[in-house]
Amino acid sequence: MEAVIQKKSEKQGIDEVMPSNEPQDIQVGDKTVGKPFADNPKMAMRNVNVHYGDKQAIFDVNLDIAKNEVIAMIGPSGCGKSTFLRCLNRMNDTIESCRVTGQFILDDQDIYHPKQDIVPLRARVGMVFQKPNPFPKSIYENVAYGPKIHGLASRRVELDEIVEVSLRKAGLWEEVKDRLHSAGTGLSGGQQQRLCIARSIAVSPEVILMDEPCSALDPIATAKIEELIAELKQNFTIAIVTHSMQQAARVSDRTAYFHLGKLIEVNDTKRVFTNPEHDLTEAYITGRFG
Numbered sequence: 001m002e003a004v005i006q007k008k009s010e011k012q013g014i015d016e017v018m019p020s021n022e023p024q025d026i027q028v029g030d031k032t033v034g035k036p037f038a039d040n041p042k043m044a045m046r047n048v049n050v051h052y053g054d055k056q057a058i059f060d061v062n063l064d065i066a067k068n069e070v071i072a073m074i075g076p077s078g079c080g081k082s083t084f085l086r087c088l089n090r091m092n093d094t095i096e097s098c099r100v101t102g103q104f105i106l107d108d109q110d111i112y113h114p115k116q117d118i119v120p121l122r123a124r125v126g127m128v129f130q131k132p133n134p135f136p137k138s139i140y141e142n143v144a145y146g147p148k149i150h151g152l153a154s155r156r157v158e159l160d161e162i163v164e165v166s167l168r169k170a171g172l173w174e175e176v177k178d179r180l181h182s183a184g185t186g187l188s189g190g191q192q193q194r195l196c197i198a199r200s201i202a203v204s205p206e207v208i209l210m211d212e213p214c215s216a217l218d219p220i221a222t223a224k225i226e227e228l229i230a231e232l233k234q235n236f237t238i239a240i241v242t243h244s245m246q247q248a249a250r251v252s253d254r255t256a257y258f259h260l261g262k263l264i265e266v267n268d269t270k271r272v273f274t275n276p277e278h279d280l281t282e283a284y285i286t287g288r289f290g
């Protein structure tokens with residue numbers, strides 16, 4: 001599909017009233033500028049609209065996520081980043097007032113097809129949340145739980161292997177190998193977040209969604225997660241929501257800028273942070289609002 005490119009010098013029609021703390025002179029426009037589409041999409045989203053009751057949170061978003069890329073989603077608080085991310089593994093299904101329309105294709109499969117079973121979908125598209133949320137179980141059980149319910153291991157040695165490999169990939173093995181049977185909740189915040197990453201990796205997902213995974217972590221734990229993202233990219237496709245522009249710049253290949261529920265710009269990360277195409281992106285990254 002061909003991307004609709006609109007330069008910032010071109011006319012972008014005013015279609016909403018801007019809140020007073022935002023640049024009044026910048027027009028939103030209807031089309032996403034830049035490169036929202038990919039040659040090798042792992043996921044393809046088309047004409048996505050999301051409502052909570054009467055209130056619309058996402059407006060006609062079109063976006064591809066390429067295989068093995070890290071895509072960062074940025075934008076001011078309330079612009080719809082989490083809402084959009086949660087659509088990607090149908091996490092919004094649990095919110096009663098939430099209505100999602102549009103197409104969501106994973107490989108060639110429509111993930112909102114009435115026959116789509118949510119459990120295997122969530123194994124293929126895993127999620128790591130803002131606040132680390134280990135189960136009240138041992139470190140071992142936190143990681144083993146998913147493979148057990150998905151029937152990925154028939155014998156204990158296989159399960160042991162999955163637990164070790166997942167903890168190694170999450171960069172946590174050396175720190176916990178001697179206390180696998182102590183509580184996951186007894187780990188530090190940064191360790192808990194890596195445990196949650198190990199838990200999501202354990203079921204061999206294809207896509208990992210991360211919603212501000214470092215916002216509760218100190219700079220050292222954050223650096224570890226960022227290193228991990230760079231490694232995980234070899235095997236997984238990653239979409240990460242972050243409020244840290246430095247983080248987006250460090251970890252992602254492309255960056256998507258959302259504003260008031262619209263996807264304003266998607267471009268190579270370097271481009272977004274050095275020479276954004278849309279004035280709204282520029283205003284945000286230079287700190288004029290947000």
Ligand SMILES: Nc1ncnc2c1ncn2[C@@H]1O[C@H](COP(=O)(O)OP(=O)(O)OP(=O)(O)O)[C@@H](O)[C@H]1O
Pocket residue numbers: 052057075076077078079080081082083084095097
């Ligand atoms: N469960 C919900 N019920 C009703 N409205 C919601 C719900 N969740 C989000 N919203 C609304 O949808 C809009 C987008 O919210 P969302 O949480 O997706 O934004 P966000 O970009 O992730 O913000 P933040 O950076 O603060 O996390 C907001 O106006 C928000 O109030």
Ligand SMILES: [Mg+2]
Pocket residue numbers: 081082083211
């Ligand atoms: Mg959010």
